[in-house]
Amino acid sequence: MKIGIVGTGNVGSTAAYSLVLQGIGSELVLVDHFPALAEAHVMDILHATPFSYPVNVHGGTFADLAGCALVIVAAGVNQQPGETRLALLQRNAEIFAGIIPPIVRAAQDAIILIATNPLDIMTQIATKLAVREGMPASRVLGTGTMLDTGRFRTLLGQRYDVAPSSVHAYVLGEHGDSEVLNWSGASVAGVPLEQFALASGQPLSAEIMQQVDQDVRRAAYKIIAGKGSTYYGIGAAIAALSRCILFDERSVFTVSSVMAEVEGVTDVALSLPHIIGRKGIEMTIFPTLSVEEHAALSQSATVIKTHLQSIQY
Amino acid sequence: MKIGIVGTGNVGSTAAYSLVLQGIGSELVLVDHFPALAEAHVMDILHATPFSYPVNVHGGTFADLAGCALVIVAAGVNQQPGETRLALLQRNAEIFAGIIPPIVRAAQDAIILIATNPLDIMTQIATKLAVREGMPASRVLGTGTMLDTGRFRTLLGQRYDVAPSSVHAYVLGEHGDSEVLNWSGASVAGVPLEQFALASGQPLSAEIMQQVDQDVRRAAYKIIAGKGSTYYGIGAAIAALSRCILFDERSVFTVSSVMAEVEGVTDVALSLPHIIGRKGIEMTIFPTLSVEEHAALSQSATVIKTHLQSIQY
Amino acid sequence: MKIGIVGTGNVGSTAAYSLVLQGIGSELVLVDHFPALAEAHVMDILHATPFSYPVNVHGGTFADLAGCALVIVAAGVNQQPGETRLALLQRNAEIFAGIIPPIVRAAQDAIILIATNPLDIMTQIATKLAVREGMPASRVLGTGTMLDTGRFRTLLGQRYDVAPSSVHAYVLGEHGDSEVLNWSGASVAGVPLEQFALASGQPLSAEIMQQVDQDVRRAAYKIIAGKGSTYYGIGAAIAALSRCILFDERSVFTVSSVMAEVEGVTDVALSLPHIIGRKGIEMTIFPTLSVEEHAALSQSATVIKTHLQSIQY
Amino acid sequence: MKIGIVGTGNVGSTAAYSLVLQGIGSELVLVDHFPALAEAHVMDILHATPFSYPVNVHGGTFADLAGCALVIVAAGVNQQPGETRLALLQRNAEIFAGIIPPIVRAAQDAIILIATNPLDIMTQIATKLAVREGMPASRVLGTGTMLDTGRFRTLLGQRYDVAPSSVHAYVLGEHGDSEVLNWSGASVAGVPLEQFALASGQPLSAEIMQQVDQDVRRAAYKIIAGKGSTYYGIGAAIAALSRCILFDERSVFTVSSVMAEVEGVTDVALSLPHIIGRKGIEMTIFPTLSVEEHAALSQSATVIKTHLQSIQY
Numbered sequence A, B, C, D: 001m002k003i004g005i006v007g008t009g010n011v012g013s014t015a016a017y018s019l020v021l022q023g024i025g026s027e028l029v030l031v032d033h034f035p036a037l038a039e040a041h042v043m044d045i046l047h048a049t050p051f052s053y054p055v056n057v058h059g060g061t062f063a064d065l066a067g068c069a070l071v072i073v074a075a076g077v078n079q080q081p082g083e084t085r086l087a088l089l090q091r092n093a094e095i096f097a098g099i100i101p102p103i104v105r106a107a108q109d110a111i112i113l114i115a116t117n118p119l120d121i122m123t124q125i126a127t128k129l130a131v132r133e134g135m136p137a138s139r140v141l142g143t144g145t146m147l148d149t150g151r152f153r154t155l156l157g158q159r160y161d162v163a164p165s166s167v168h169a170y171v172l173g174e175h176g177d178s179e180v181l182n183w184s185g186a187s188v189a190g191v192p193l194e195q196f197a198l199a200s201g202q203p204l205s206a207e208i209m210q211q212v213d214q215d216v217r218r219a220a221y222k223i224i225a226g227k228g229s230t231y232y233g234i235g236a237a238i239a240a241l242s243r244c245i246l247f248d249e250r251s252v253f254t255v256s257s258v259m260a261e262v263e264g265v266t267d268v269a270l271s272l273p274h275i276i277g278r279k280g281i282e283m284t285i286f287p288t289l290s291v292e293e294h295a296a297l298s299q300s301a302t303v304i305k306t307h308l309q310s311i312q313y
């Protein structure tokens, strides 16, 4: 169970650390444009192994990804305070043109997991590049709205004093400003959220919904304002997804993948609930949406598609 | 974080083992009518500590439960092949009259978790006895249909090739023959099970439902026929619930507790989804039921109540 | 990461349960002479998956072991109260003649891990049978004195109030009556045990040593007297060893393997510290022994060899 | 099990993240001079809870530390590239005068764990300040050479292809340039390292020793040169130590604490192996040293003492 990480900034290195702390994988290869940075992370993470699991962590080049069951891609430029995710696009597209082909050539049987923003566009670019090298599209996926979904569940959990794992609610569409909170499908313990909220003495007012919506949608911006970038949430999300893939767990995550058609928009990568396993995307689950959510998802798909077209993808 | 286990047959000892393997709790006290049996389990479980967590496991008497945050009760007589759970009632009621008062007196701040069958009746008896000693009723709960719920989710997961953790479905009412599978509230990834089943190419036929129903309802009988008794599933369930209580996780579990009224039946212990935390039962969630499920739950409550009345509780 | 378990009595099923609780492996195949027993364990263990990891547990035949990275063998007859481990020999040798060849044929790249008693003899028999099928001897090992070593460390830890993981002490030779406690090499935190004991105010008297020696040597007998057989300690040991093998952790364990020569005795399986990894036995570490320990190890090797010869192996 | 973290820069926040990923503790309070920074970390770490454990993480002031069983202190100024650890001293001493008293007053029953550099001096300062508030000295400790010990074991493990957990070797004295690698006590599987190295075909040459010595001693400098500061290793070390304290595990760690006398130097904080438990330092283990190591430890103690005296402590 060899895992590669390409791009070892805050996100890539935190993902590596999370994998080691939880003992997922037996070998980790860290690859970065600046090998000295990757090596510094390797050393720091290795010092965590006596206190966790003896994972074999080392630096390397693309060739060292041979035999990886999974390659995590977090190379790119980080979102600056105030910058929109889409503004990063052009630079990152060029980076991907340089790294995806050698990754696929070195690790032909791997799943490719994209974390770089703008997430959906980078996932679509990675998929195109990977397919061109002969890899099936179902083996490329992006972390998508996994983190936003996690935020949504955590915020509802805090407000209603229940564990996030007992709250079921998804964020769909773009990992970005146009994302769609699937309120109509939210539930706690099988009970529609609205009904649960009522029973718990704190009815789901428009005010609460707007507050939560803003807190989910603006979370990354807030964290970036406070500490420069986000990495803990996404690191844990990547580790959970890695375990799901490597151990073929078939859990449902709202990851991003290229869909033939969503809400009338064709050939577009965005997040929907998918069953994930050893082969990547195993099945897509189309959630039940309210009229407004359908419209919002259509809008979100269009936003992504427009950006893709603006760079000829 | 001291945990007591009273009754160290297969269920109690497997629970202890599960707690040690997962590093839940720092001290475990095993109490049994046959101290030599408890001591043999203590030795065997201690031999697992070099390979897991250095939990302080030892045998003891009721007095040694002082300071426990949680006391698990699995004392009783095990279900014999073919025997109904209710047939065990009388003997176990007597055992509880002898053990619950000294447990509560020794461990006044503990949560009391009942695993002994017939589960709901034993939970109600334990609650009565504990309340008599001055403990709030919300601090006594039974494992209830936690295991049945787990079975339900596992079977649906197997059939539809998705992780049980991504399947949401509850079993309610009696932990026994009259239990109610809440099909109408079952979902995968927020999508009603029926719709998910259709999308996955294997529609939810009456035949599949009946098969699953039988497999859930008859699981314990089948396992008992094959190996004498059941203990692995319940051991893991007890460990998960213990962690939830000790770490105040506030997850939702279908445990049994005494309800003021359910479907018109008053003062009866049965399983519904509850939020569980450091104080025991924190909130009850009344699920949405179909007409048939309402009737079945009413029937289940009546079955339990009748048995309770037959022994003047 | 597929793991097979052949022989699903108490030891095999507890090992399976331990693997699931700790999320080691993604697929578990249980094989037993009585398929109904294996199936009952499969059901019971599956009911633990919603509370731990979604491991794919199922029953099967030898053919279903194809693709296993590890096959654990716990088939055999259990030690009865009072019975010596060697008395079980003849029956178990026959069982192995029937199961090892089909295991090796089905799972050619697996490591074979033996738990059946008398452990060293069964390991040697298994090695011979496996080598005959073309498997390298280094891929067959027995749990050996892993458990005895764990007992030794636990008992010293309890006596001196320190975690067993901080006590270093090995039991060598036969997993049985002639085993050798390597007192001369025992240490706590790098300090010889004798010196540590002195500093802790409880010098290492002959009395203490004899007590610990008896407690280690007689532990299995005591547990068997109290509850019929031992399985928790060995289950956790097997799980730890499985993780070490599957994740190529290269930890040191006192497992049993066929040695070319030990203390003048040739071609004999017994326990010494070995570095264990993905290829099985990676390196043997010959410990420093006192004169008495050399003699005792020689004696232990002779005991095993004599038994082997008595059955023409 | 409430844990406080004061100082939420890279080290404090990584420690918090590690605790959440491993489910250690049920409540985490983050306190920083810049509350907005602590809040940004709280948000980011909370987003990891749906993928790990539902720990209650929140920001706060000193008053919010009430009820903590453990308070981790990582407030201070980080080591700059090229800067010696001792150069940071004066600024950090002032910070501690401002934070230790309110911590002790709010969390009277807590263990205080110091991570701030220069580690030993800060531990001694913290101890003085805590004792002045009525706390026993044994309840204040510093991470000391825990990390250096981990590095030493990891490097030896890599070189000899064995898990770090099977290598036993300590770094003693100052967490800094004068630290002492206890080569004479190093062992693998109970066998002296020198002998093991010989057997493994790679004898322990002066060259290898010097290389390892430099790699241990210069590790922090190298990592700081590559990525600005170190935090993964120390984060995992803090988490392991936290678990040991909260669960009263009584493991041995080379943490720093004020010793009445070491090698003739009185009243000085430095690292030696200690048994750690719920009450903090439970016992000190004086390792066996070579003549050179005695001299080096004496020298190391003198270095620390001199610095302490230079600031009148």
Ligand SMILES: NC(=O)c1ccc[n+]([C@@H]2O[C@H](COP(=O)([O-])OP(=O)(O)OC[C@H]3O[C@@H](n4cnc5c(N)ncnc54)[C@H](O)[C@@H]3O)[C@@H](O)[C@H]2O)c1
Residues within 6 Å of the ligand: A006, A007, A008, A009, A010, A011, A012, A031, A032, A033, A034, A037, A074, A075, A076, A077, A078, A079, A095, A098, A099, A114, A115, A116, A117, A118, A119, A143, A144, A147, A175, A229, A230, A231, A234
């Ligand atoms: N998916 C999410 O939910 C999520 C969350 C947080 C961050 N992100 C995104 O993750 C990405 C990484 O974030 P970060 O904070 O780690 O940024 P960072 O700037 O710290 O790290 C990016 C790393 O990529 C490396 N890199 C650049 N070009 C490369 C190339 N051609 N080959 C190899 N490595 C190369 C850089 O050297 C740098 O180390 C960003 O795009 C960020 O927006 C995504």
Ligand SMILES: NC(=O)c1ccc[n+]([C@@H]2O[C@H](COP(=O)([O-])OP(=O)(O)OC[C@H]3O[C@@H](n4cnc5c(N)ncnc54)[C@H](O)[C@@H]3O)[C@@H](O)[C@H]2O)c1
Residues within 6 Å of the ligand: B006, B007, B008, B009, B010, B011, B012, B031, B032, B033, B034, B037, B074, B075, B076, B077, B078, B079, B095, B098, B099, B114, B115, B116, B117, B118, B119, B143, B144, B147, B175, B229, B230, B231, B234
């Ligand atoms: N809740 C569930 O989902 C579930 C699942 C499996 C089993 N169970 C029930 O759990 C109970 C235990 O099952 P088991 O298989 O461990 O049975 P068991 O017979 O192996 O163990 C019961 C133990 O209780 C002890 N005991 C009896 N009276 C006692 C007393 N007065 N004080 C202390 N100890 C006493 C016995 O000595 C025995 O060791 C049974 O009632 C069984 O039906 C419940």
Ligand SMILES: NC(=O)c1ccc[n+]([C@@H]2O[C@H](COP(=O)([O-])OP(=O)(O)OC[C@H]3O[C@@H](n4cnc5c(N)ncnc54)[C@H](O)[C@@H]3O)[C@@H](O)[C@H]2O)c1
Residues within 6 Å of the ligand: C006, C007, C008, C009, C010, C011, C012, C031, C032, C033, C034, C037, C074, C075, C076, C077, C078, C079, C095, C098, C099, C114, C115, C116, C117, C118, C119, C143, C144, C147, C175, C229, C230, C231, C234
């Ligand atoms: N290594 C150790 O430290 C250690 C510790 C405890 C027990 N043991 C040994 O482990 C073995 C198993 O112990 P147990 O308590 O599980 O015994 P058990 O009797 O409960 O189980 C043995 C199982 O092997 C099965 N079996 C027998 N022949 C078979 C065949 N040909 N093919 C497949 N399965 C077959 C039986 O049906 C039975 O289910 C015993 O030899 C015991 O002495 C070793």
Ligand SMILES: NC(=O)c1ccc[n+]([C@@H]2O[C@H](COP(=O)([O-])OP(=O)(O)OC[C@H]3O[C@@H](n4cnc5c(N)ncnc54)[C@H](O)[C@@H]3O)[C@@H](O)[C@H]2O)c1
Residues within 6 Å of the ligand: D006, D007, D008, D009, D010, D011, D012, D031, D032, D033, D034, D037, D074, D075, D076, D077, D078, D079, D095, D098, D099, D114, D115, D116, D117, D118, D119, D143, D144, D147, D175, D229, D230, D231, D234
């Ligand atoms: N013990 C070890 O092995 C080890 C390893 C790495 C780092 N460190 C040390 O840990 C310390 C922290 O390192 P870092 O990288 O996190 O530094 P950092 O600069 O990122 O964080 C220090 C934090 O302390 C806060 N702080 C300062 N004064 C405070 C006050 N009065 N009250 C509350 N918070 C205050 C700052 O606001 C800042 O957030 C440094 O001293 C560093 O040298 C020790």
